Amino acid sequence: MAExxxxxxxxxxxxxxxxxxxxxxKTFRVRFVDEEVMKSFSFLPGQFMETTVFGVGEAPFGFASSPTEKDFFEFSVKETGLVTEALHNLKEGDLIGIRGPYGNGFPVEKARGKNIVFIGGGIGLAPLRSLINYVLDEQNRGEFGRVQMLHAFRSPEDTLYNYDYSFWEGAPNTTVKYTIDNPAEGWEHLVGFPHTLLASELECELPGTKFFTCGPPIMIKFVTEELRKMGIAPADIITTLEMKMSCGLGKCGRCNIGHKYICKDGPVFTLEELDQMPDEF
Amino acid sequence: MIKVANSEELEQLLNRLSQDYKIAAPVVKRKGRKERIEYEYIDSPGEITLERQPDSSPKKFFLPQNERMEVEVAGAPGTEDKQKTILFGVRSCDLEALKVLDDVFLDDNYIDAYYQQHRENIIIIGLSCSEGKPSCFCGTLGIDPVKNDSAPIFLYQRGDRYYFKVYDEEYAYLLEDLPEGDEGELAEIVEERAASFAENNFTLDLPVPLPEETTFSAPFWGDLAEKCLGCGVCTYYCPTCYCFGFFWEQGEKSRCWDSCMFASFTKHASGHNPRRSQDQRYRQRVMHKYSYHPENYGRLACTGCGRCLDNCPVNLDIRSVLKTVESYLQEKGGVKSG
Structure with missing residues (x-):
């Protein structure tokens, strides 16, 4: 498929x-028109696709659904530029173009048997949701330890995947916490940026736990540094980066940080790997 | 095997070949008052000039500046160019540059079908340089301007004599009309030329790949790139610059050259730009050629062709940039490459 x-x-x-x-x-649920393509299609949480709005352009989006869903896959889009605006104007039943999957994906195997903490920020929750729903899937739940989540949004108006929350909260051995930037009327959860809440709100045994975080670049920087301060090994702090990936195959030249190509060597990196890369993201 | 011709025989040869092949070669083009030498498809051998290094590299034959990808949906191949092309008179710098493009587009992980098709469709006849221009520094980078065995056939011109060195016998049939020549005569030319190129006053002592972190975080980039206008002309003339973008024209997807010198190259829709200033972008270009590509593919992505400094409107000279890097790394002392 990536040919x-x-x-x-x-x-x-x-x-x-x-x-x-x-x-x-908006979150788009799609499936390939060609059944053969759909049948042979598979991806890993943390990988991404290139989405075409015909005649407008192409943009990269992370998979937001779990690969355990075989009949469709999903991605979430914040209306920001030309392609995202065109996507937002489409209707159910419309056709788009998709190629992929690209990138390395989350190190799911290394998280097996381990406790997991997810820290999401805004639409950065999208790629995490793919892994969350994979880990919490009935078939897989037994293979992972305690799961804790701390998801940050600007305001109560900005939460996403609300329809998943009861499933997440009801999953065995799982805690879910939510926070917003500033106090708001009727908000009964946490308030404050996620990095300020890590030390007080995480309840699990920290050593050996795998931390997955994604959000705006500034949040990623603060959260990963806070986790480092808390004594978490950089190899256990995992994040996913967003650049302007265009070809998806490490050719077109716009997504590299040092000699690593985010579309090919990433987008998922541990803090240990990021420490080896120039600061250019 | 050596084949020889005089200019009349060369003309006959090219005329005969043009019945079966399209021929592209350096020709003089006048743009306003400016006279330039560019690789173009030719109608008659008389158009060809082998006088000096062409102003542009022949990379457009392998990676066209604009290329329609025919249809947007997978399953349909690109245009099939049935008639093969003979690309005539490609010098060492541009032959070596093609290896850099091969690294990227014929990578084991992903073969670019468009590039591959052009590559397989083009037979290259190389050309030995008889003299360099002031901005040439291929020799400094270990490239021999006199001889190169990476083209199947390599041409030496001396006066009215043309010596074809055939490296790949599979292509000897192209020259079957020509008489065989004397190895000794050719060796003489090579020796003569090697001697004339030996006097190289530009030397570099750089670890390759350049050490990534040390060079990236060096303090000089802001000063070095201060005058850079970000026009991107260096990347367009560069025989190894291959960065590209996709664009749409009436529902048809195309690929075009793009440039790391442009702010929009890396700018996200959100406005965030990981390379927001021109010195960051200039650093990317130098680091890509001297650190990142060598790290990933084991080869410098610069061939010393000198076109970036011939064409830069503000005379930003990559040689002096490299000299600055050299002395910085020597000051730092004992910095290992990698």
């Missing part, structure tokens, strides 16, 4: 409006 720069046609099955009036995030 070409040209995409396969995919149908939009469902569009979910995720956020309220503050941010415009």
């Amino acid at each position: 070409t720069f040209l995409p396969h046609k995919a149908e939009i099955l469902k569009i979910t409006q995720e956020t309220g009036s503050n941010l415009n995030i």
Whole structure:
């Protein structure tokens, strides 16, 4: 499937409006039109796809659904530029182009048998959701230890995947916490940036636990540094980066940090790996 | 095997070859008052000039500046160019540059079908340089301007005599009309030329790949790139610069050259830009050629062709940049490459 720069046609099955009036995030559920393509398609949590709006352009999005879903896959889009705006204007039943999957994906195997902490920020929750729903899937849940989540949003209006929360909260041996930037009326959860809450809110045994975080670049920097201060081994702090990946195959030249190509060698890196890379993201 | 011709026989040869092949070669082009030498498809051998290094590299034949990808949906191959091309008169710097493009586009992990098709469709006849221009520094980078065995056939011109050294016998049939020549005569030319190139006053003592972290975080980039206008002309003329982008024209996907010198190259839709200033972008270009590509593929991504400094509107000279890197690393002392 990753043999070409040209995409396969995919149908939009469902569009979910995720956020309220503050941010415009939609989640697209799609499947390939060609059944053979759909059948042979597989991806790992943390990988990404290149999505084409025909005649407009192409942009990279992380998979937001679990690979355990075989009939469709999902990605979430914040309306920001040309391609995302065009995507937001599409309707269910419309056709888009998709090629991929690209990138390395999360080190799922290394997390087996371990406790896991997820720290998401805004739409950075999208790639984490793919792994969260994979780990919490009934078939897989027994293979991982305690799961804790701390998800940060700007305001109560900006939460996403609300329809997953009861599933997450009801999963065995799992805790989910939510925080917003500033106090808001009717908000009964935490308030404050996630890095300020890590020390007080995490309840699990820290050594050996795998930490997965994704959010805006500034949040990633603060959270990973805070975890380092708490004594977490950099190899156990895992994040995923976003650059302007275009070809997806380490050729076109715009997503490298040092000699590493985010689209090919990433987008998932441990803090240990990031420490070896120039500071250019 | 050596084949020889005089200019009349060369013309006959090219005329005959043009019945079966398209021929591209350096020709004089006038753009306003400017006279330039560019690689173009030719109609008659009389157009060819082998006088000096062409102003542009022949990379456009392998990675066209704009290339339609025909259809947006997978499964349909690109345009198939049935008639093969003979690319005539490619010098060492540009032959070596092709190896850099091969590294990237014929990588085991992913073969770029478009590039591969062009590459297989083009037979290259190389050309020995008889003299360099002031900005040439291929020799400093270990490239021999006089002889190069990476093209199947390599040409030496001396006056009215043309010596074809055939490295790949599979292509000897192209020259079957020509009489065989004397190895000794050719060796003489090679020796003569080697001597004339031996006097190289530009030397570099750089670890390759450049040590990534040390060179990246060096304090001089801001000063070095201060005058850079970000026009990108260096990347367009560079025979090894291959960065590209996709664009859409009436529903058709195309690929075009892009440039790390442009702010928009890495700018996210959100406005965030990991390389927001021109010195960061200039650093990327130098580091890519002297650190990142060598790290990933074991080869420098610069061939010393000198075109970036011939064409830079503000005379930003990569040689003096490299000299600055050299003295910085020597000051730091004992910095190992990698």
